[in-house]
Amino acid sequence: MSITVDELWSAMTAEAREYGRNEPVLASFYHASILNHANFADALSFHIAAKLDCDSVPAMLIRDVFNEAFVNDSDIVRAAALDICAHFERDPACDHYGMPFLYFKGFQAIQAYRIANWLWRQGRESLALFLQNRIASVFDVDIHPAAVIGSGIMIDHATGLVIGETAIVGNNVSMLHSVTLGGCGRGPGPRHPRICDGVLISAGAKVLGNIVVGDGAKIAAGSVVLSNVAAHSTVAGVPAKQVGALSAELPALNMDQYINENQ
Structure with a gap:
């Protein structure tokens, strides 16, 4: 991320003022969601808690939990800022x-x-x-809370995303809708994939079992990955196989989903 959390917040508040002036119907929305808060963390806890609100556990209580987490682990707020920058840049x-x-x-x-x-x-x-259940109900995204996910994550559209309990996702990863990081077997130890840094997983891809997808790999849309994927390689098909030559680029950053003989 090329800007700090404070710089990101400054940019967001400036945007909110401009967009509120340009569209008065949304002025109160921008005020409640962004401008009424002292900092990025406060706005984040308010906005996401409001999304997860339900009769049995209202948004106010959910927001208290968010704020408790932010106080005890400032990396959560930093990761959120990195995720925003990932969307903006990619x-x-x-x-x-x-x-x-x-x-x-x-x-x-x-x-x-x-x-x-x-x-x-x-x-x-x-x-x-x-919270996992509320996230699945509200966003149609099912992520087990024990999964380990890095920062700089972009999940585009997101509908139907599933990430299992023992999955590990590195930093600067991009995924699209209907991606599954699924398990295989019921025995002890990891059952789900490890996705390394800079990986691009295209729409509808299924990555199954205790396998490793190496740094900078690309998984083509609709593929079913059942074995390890080499770093900086592209795989496609059912079951997925390596196609084309290795590439030193990070496909998660440029979002290039094409498959050809030169990559």
């Missing part, structure tokens, strides 16, 4: 920083997961599982 449809924060359910689901993961690591498994 998604051509994202032309201002506030868009992921306000509108993109992939971003919103990941931030709610980060709180569920913090709760899981604190031994508060029942509340973590409650």
Whole structure:
């Protein structure tokens, strides 16, 4: 990320003022979601908690949990800022920083997961599982709170995303809708994939079992990956096989989903 959390917040508030002036119907929305808060963390806890609100556990209580997590683990807020920058830098449809924060359910689901993961690591498994269920119901994204996910994550569209309990996702990874990081077997030890840094997983791809997808790999849309994927390689098909030559580029950053003989 080329800007700090404070710089990101400054940019978001400037955007909110401009867009509120340009569209008065949304002025109160921008005020409630962004401008009424002292900093990025406060706005984030308010906005995501409002999404997860339900009759039995209202948004106010959910927001208290978010704020508790932020106080005890500042890396959660930093990761959220990195995720916003990932969308801004990689998604051509994202032309201002506030868009992921306000509108993109992939971003919103990941931030709610980060709180569920913090709760899981604190031994508060029942509340973590409650949040997992709310995330799945609200965003159509199902991430087990025990999964380990890095920062700089872009999940585009996000509908139908599934990430299992023992999955590990590195930094600067991009995924599209209907991706599954699924398990294989019931025995002890990891059952789900490890996705290394800079990987691009295209729409509808299924990565199954205790396998490793190496740094900078690309998984083509609709592929079913059942074995390890070499770093900086492209795989495609059912079952997925390596296609083309190795590439030193990071496909997660340039979002190049084409497959040809030269990559």
